[in-house]
Amino acid sequence: MDSGNLAWSITATALVLFMTPGVAFFYGGLVRAKSVVSMMMMSFGALGLVSVLWILYGFNMSVITDGPQFLAGNPFSDFGLATAAGDDNALVGITYGATFAIITVALISGAIADRAKFGSWMIFAGVWATLVYFPVAAWVWGGGWIFNLGANMGLDVSVIDYAGGTAVHINAGAAALALALVLGKRVGFSKGLSKPHNVPLVLLGAAILWFGWFGFNAGAEGTFGLLGTEDSNAGLIILNTLGATAAAIIGWLIIEKIKDGKPTSVGAGSGAIAGLVAITPSCAALAPGWALLLGLVAGVVCALAIELKFKLGFDDSLDVVGIHLVGGLIGTLYLGFFATGTGLFVGGGVEQLLVQAIAAIGVLVYSFVVAFVIGFAIEKTIGFRIKNEDELAGVDTVVHGEEGYALESK
Numbered sequence: 026m027d028s029g030n031l032a033w034s035i036t037a038t039a040l041v042l043f044m045t046p047g048v049a050f051f052y053g054g055l056v057r058a059k060s061v062v063s064m065m066m067m068s069f070g071a072l073g074l075v076s077v078l079w080i081l082y083g084f085n086m087s088v089i090t091d092g093p094q095f096l097a098g099n100p101f102s103d104f105g106l107a108t109a110a111g112d113d114n115a116l117v118g119i120t121y122g123a124t125f126a127i128i129t130v131a132l133i134s135g136a137i138a139d140r141a142k143f144g145s146w147m148i149f150a151g152v153w154a155t156l157v158y159f160p161v162a163a164w165v166w167g168g169g170w171i172f173n174l175g176a177n178m179g180l181d182v183s184v185i186d187y188a189g190g191t192a193v194h195i196n197a198g199a200a201a202l203a204l205a206l207v208l209g210k211r212v213g214f215s216k217g218l219s220k221p222h223n224v225p226l227v228l229l230g231a232a233i234l235w236f237g238w239f240g241f242n243a244g245a246e247g248t249f250g251l252l253g254t255e256d257s258n259a260g261l262i263i264l265n266t267l268g269a270t271a272a273a274i275i276g277w278l279i280i281e282k283i284k285d286g287k288p289t290s291v292g293a294g295s296g297a298i299a300g301l302v303a304i305t306p307s308c309a310a311l312a313p314g315w316a317l318l319l320g321l322v323a324g325v326v327c328a329l330a331i332e333l334k335f336k337l338g339f340d341d342s343l344d345v346v347g348i349h350l351v352g353g354l355i356g357t358l359y360l361g362f363f364a365t366g367t368g369l370f371v372g373g374g375v376e377q378l379l380v381q382a383i384a385a386i387g388v389l390v391y392s393f394v395v396a397f398v399i400g401f402a403i404e405k406t407i408g409f410r411i412k413n414e415d416e417l418a419g420v421d422t423v424v425h426g427e428e429g430y431a432l433e434s435k
Contacts, residue, residue, distance in 0.1 A: 033247035034117045040240025041124035045072050047237055048131045051230025051294070052138065053429075055343050058222040059419030060139045061429035067134035070143065071150050075130050078154055079123040081105055086159035087122060087167045094170040094177075097160035118248045125241075126158050129193045133396075135343035136201035137208050137409075139219070140416050143424050145409040152399050153200060157392050158192075164388075165192040171384045180376045182367050184384045187262075188242045190306025190357040191388045198350025199389045200396035201341060207400035208410045210340035212417060224290055231294035235270060238301045242266045242308045258309040265308045266301070269320030273300025276324025284328075292328070295348060299327035302352030307360050315363040315371075323355050350389070357385045 049068035053061045075083070082100035089098045109115050130150045137146070164171040165186050175183040186192065211219075221227055243262040251257040277296025278288035303323035304316060311319065331347035334340065341347065361378025362369045368377055403409045415423040422428060 027250070027253075030247040030250045030252050031113065031117065033252060034121060034244065037240035037244025037247060038117065038121045038124055040237040041121065041128065041244060042072075042237075044124070044234055044237035044241060045069075045128050045131050047230050047233030048128060048135075049230070050226050050233060051298070052135045052343055054223040054226030054228075054230060055135075055221045055291070056138045057219050057419075058429055059421050061222065062421040062425050062427045063141075063143065064134070064138055066143060066425060067141070067146055068131040070147050071130040071134070072127050074147055074151050075127045075154050076123055078151060079119075079126050079159075083126060083154065083159045084119050084122060086155075087162040089163050089168040094164075094168070094173060097163045097169075098167060100159075121244055121248055122162070125189060125193060126154060126162070129158050129189070129197050130154055132193075132197040132345060132349055133201045133204065135345040136205045136341045138342035139211050139420060140208055140410050141420075142407075142409060142411055145403050145407060148407075149204070149396075149399055149403055149409070153396055156399070157200065157395050158196065161192050161196055161388055161392070165189075165384070171387065174380050174384060175376070178380070180380065182373070182376045182380060184380045185310050185360045185364055185367075185377070186306040186357065186384065187309045188245070188305045190302075190353045191384050194302045194305060194349045194353030195357065195385055195388050196392045198346050198348075198353055199392035201345035202339065202350065203393045203396035204400045205334075205339050205341045205346070207397060207404055208340075210338075211342065212413050214340045216335050221291055227291055228294050231297050235297055235301060238270075238305075239263060239266055242305060261313070262308045264313055265304055265311055265316035268313055269304035269308075269316045269323070270297050270300035272317045272320030273297060273303065273324035273327075276321040277328040278324075280325055280328035295331075295344070296324045296328065299323045299348050299352045302327075302349055303356035303359070305353070306356045307364065310360060310364045312363075312365060312371075319356065319359050319363070322359070323352050326355060327352050354385055354389075357381050 045068050049065040053065040056064045082104060085102045086097040086100050163169045171184050243259050246252050246257055246259045252259055274293050274296040277292050281288045281292045300320040300323050303319050327348050330351040331344040358381055361381045363371055364377055367373035369375055411420060
């Protein structure tokens with residue numbers, strides 16, 4: 026890796042790390058004023074805990090050098106990265122990978138807003154990262170079964186997941202659904218139960234996420250030393266990250282206008298996130314026109330999908346399922362139809378769609394089942410959900426002894 030690639034990799038790492046505070050702002054603005062501290066603390070707690078676990082053993086688990094492809098790598102192969110010191114390229118790549126692990130865990134927290142104990146959340150975050158994220162990262166990028174799926178099936182295609190449609194968004198969305206079911210509905214759960222307490226904070230979070238997403242999607246170009254070579258897709262990735270996101274905003278706002286009569290700023294921010302989620306796995310494998318269509322589809326479908334929780338009766342507080350799980354599935358499966366050279370409608374056959382579907386379903390089922398078991402075990406032992414009276418009083422003061430907005434009267 027030359028100095029230019031190294032510099033971009035460091036920059037991209039910082040951009041992706043900044044996305045987790047962006048999640049905190051986005052989620053924090055969406056909840057009630059008396060829950061904003063709790064909501065943001067879940068993201069910052071994940072940032073602290075997952076970083077430590079990644080350095081101790083998470084990175085080792087994300088790389089399979091030998092052994093069965095359905096398992097993770099050896100967590101003790103280089104415990105604490107003791108032998109990696111001195112290799113700048115390797116260490117930057119390891120740090121870049123850590124930022125993906127952090128934000129994936131943080132995304133889950135939106136499904137349990139207003140009603141979760143912080144200590145229980147931290148236990149869940151550590152166990153889920155260990156049992157789910159680290160192994161799934163190995164499956165997708167570290168030589169595991171998803172990485173080798175096409176070859177193992179004797180096909181001429183491989184699973185395409187450039188930046189985390191399966192490993193990040195489907196993974197987090199499935200876990201979010203599991204936790205929403207374990208913790209149950211908020212007191213008085215209904216449509217319009219609680220409106221965002223701070224819309225500017227929501228838009229600030231969405232803007233930070235969009236800003237950081239350029240590092241999220243294009244960061245690997247520097248880590249792999251591709252910038253400035255004929256193998257680089259940096260320009261395409263950057264353009265698609267912009268185009269799909271912009272189109273998703275339009276799609277979401279159109280649905281809001283049709284359904285509710287008014288396009289909202291929260292809808293614009295949510296549409297942007299839906300587009301970013303959908304383009305994540307496909308940013309390097311779509312022509313720009315197909316990326317625009319993907320964004321439009323994601324904005325429309327995700328805007329409709331967030332209503333499912335009211336029809337199906339699960340309380341996904343901040344629509345992690347409707348945006349990240351659904352958006353991740355759209356982006357991952359869309360490649361089966363429109364991936365350059367291998368998609369069904371652009372010169373390929375059904376093989377690309379087949380491997381994309383197997384990978385998506387595999388991660389979804391595994392993450393959901395393990396997250397449900399972890400969450401259920403915590404709930405039945407130390408308890409995961411706060412008391413109803415504490416929820417009504419406000420989780421911030423009960424759990425953290427703080428208020429998001431402490432206004433003193435003179």
